[in-house]
Amino acid sequence: MSDNNASMEEEMSLNSGIAAFEAKHFVRAAELLEPLAEAGNAEAQYRVAIMAQNGLGMVENQLQAYKHMKSAAESGLAFAQHGLGFMYLEGECVDKNPEKALEWFTRGAEQGLQGSMTTIAMMYQDGNGVEADQEKAREWFHKAGFDEM
Numbered sequence: 001m002s003d004n005n006a007s008m009e010e011e012m013s014l015n016s017g018i019a020a021f022e023a024k025h026f027v028r029a030a031e032l033l034e035p036l037a038e039a040g041n042a043e044a045q046y047r048v049a050i051m052a053q054n055g056l057g058m059v060e061n062q063l064q065a066y067k068h069m070k071s072a073a074e075s076g077l078a079f080a081q082h083g084l085g086f087m088y089l090e091g092e093c094v095d096k097n098p099e100k101a102l103e104w105f106t107r108g109a110e111q112g113l114q115g116s117m118t119t120i121a122m123m124y125q126d127g128n129g130v131e132a133d134q135e136k137a138r139e140w141f142h143k144a145g146f147d148e149m
Contacts, residue, residue: 010036014044021047026057034058037068042075049083053093066093073104081108082116089119089129098129109143117144 017032030051036044045068051057053065069087072080085104088097102123108116121140124133 010039010041014041017044018047021051024056026051028057030057040071040075042072042077042080045069045072045075046077046080046083049080053087062093069093073107076111078108078111078113078116081105081111082113082119085116085119089123098123101129109140114144117141118146121146 013032014036017029017036020026020029020032029047033044033048033051037048049065049067049069049072052061052068054060066087069080069084073084081104085101085108087093088101088104090096102120105116105120105123109120117140121137121144122128123130124140125137126132
């Protein structure tokens, strides 16, 4: 099989896996996406991480969830950066680390992810993992598109 056919097959598996994931057919999604995640596909890694974290279509596996979420985040996938930020913020799948959470939320925010901007704003507003700073909170809420809070 040529490289082109292989990449077309991977693309079809990815698209089918994402469709199964979105339709909540998690066992099928896992079958299709796990090999792609292991091969380094960030979109597949992100979804496998969610399934592994929550035991959807597979046995819950926090180590696998963290590994795939971190790989996808490092690949530049904004949603994975946000997801990894939450893992660090909440201490899910990894030790709680607010500094790393803020770092990953910031990366997501830099890619325009409104959820990351809002989360940073709330961290500053509530003093959650950072020193409370109402001015920074307002700045981040404004960046996220909210009017004066």
